[in-house]
Amino acid sequence: MVAGTETTTTMIEWAMAEVLNNHNVMKKVQDELDDIVGVNNVVEESHLPKLKYLDATIKETSRLHPVAPFLVPRSPSKTCNIGGYTILKGCNVFVNVWSIQRDPRYWDDPLVFNPERFSTNHWDYSGNNLKFFPFGSGRRVCPGLPLGEKMLMYVLASLLHSFHWSLPVGEEHDLSEKFGITLKKRNPLIAIPSQRLADASLYM
Ligand code: HEM
Numbered sequence: 001m002v003a004g005t006e007t008t009t010t011m012i013e014w015a016m017a018e019v020l021n022n023h024n025v026m027k028k029v030q031d032e033l034d035d036i037v038g039v040n041n042v043v044e045e046s047h048l049p050k051l052k053y054l055d056a057t058i059k060e061t062s063r064l065h066p067v068a069p070f071l072v073p074r075s076p077s078k079t080c081n082i083g084g085y086t087i088l089k090g091c092n093v094f095v096n097v098w099s100i101q102r103d104p105r106y107w108d109d110p111l112v113f114n115p116e117r118f119s120t121n122h123w124d125y126s127g128n129n130l131k132f133f134p135f136g137s138g139r140r141v142c143p144g145l146p147l148g149e150k151m152l153m154y155v156l157a158s159l160l161h162s163f164h165w166s167l168p169v170g171e172e173h174d175l176s177e178k179f180g181i182t183l184k185k186r187n188p189l190i191a192i193p194s195q196r197l198a199d200a201s202l203y204m
Contacts, residue, residue, distance in 0.1 A: 011152055018065075043161050070095060072140060
């Protein structure tokens with residue numbers, strides 16, 4: 001249950017929080033949605049592959065806020081040597097993807113939320129590029145990746161296409177983290193939707 005649902009809902013919450021915190025990103029995502037989906041329509045699965053900027057926004061969210069910050073621990077079946085380090089048989093190995101994806105040796109301005117860094121096509125979630133692997137890597141890579149990726153795109157596209165979003169009056173943007181099995185927001189996001197599409201029947 002944690003693997004399939006909490007990961008996806010946590011990612012949606014982080015993406016909404018980052019988009020609310022970056023108005024230029026919100027505008028670009030909604031402009032793209034208006035262009036691809038149209039303003040007299042609702043999001044359908046066929047639109048998703050064309051939403052390149054939304055895809056980049058989700059990738060940037062998963063770079064800064066990987067929901068499994070240490071992946072799933074590995075345990076070697078025999079003692080081995082990797083990069084000059086001896087890894088003992090049976091020990092627990094945690095891979096700190098959170099830190100790698102914020103490492104200034106690999107990322108310019110690593111703490112800045114900037115979807116443009118994923119605007120080229122060569123980024124994916126396969127785990128083959130060990131600078132960016134929010135779904136893990138290798139033979140234990142997330143088996144729910146195709147479903148998870150599609151759910152993120154579909155839910156976020158629908159939320160951002162159908163509604164304007166704002167924080168409650170007086171509410172501060174808060175992006176602090178709480179470490180656990182999944183990396184969650186310390187305080188839940190509270191955001192207020194309002195109708196964005198002129199045709200009210202699209203909400204029925
Ligand atoms: C946004 C959504 C998701 C994210 C970010 C995510 C991320 C991850 C990560 C990082 C791992 C560990 C991979 C590794 O250690 O190399 C993992 C494992 C796993 N995920 Fe996901 N996941 C997501 C959605 C899903 C969904 C929708 C399912 C099932 C329908 C799922 C099922 C699993 C399972 C069963 C594992 C354990 C695989 C193993 O240890 O062999 N995940 N996920």
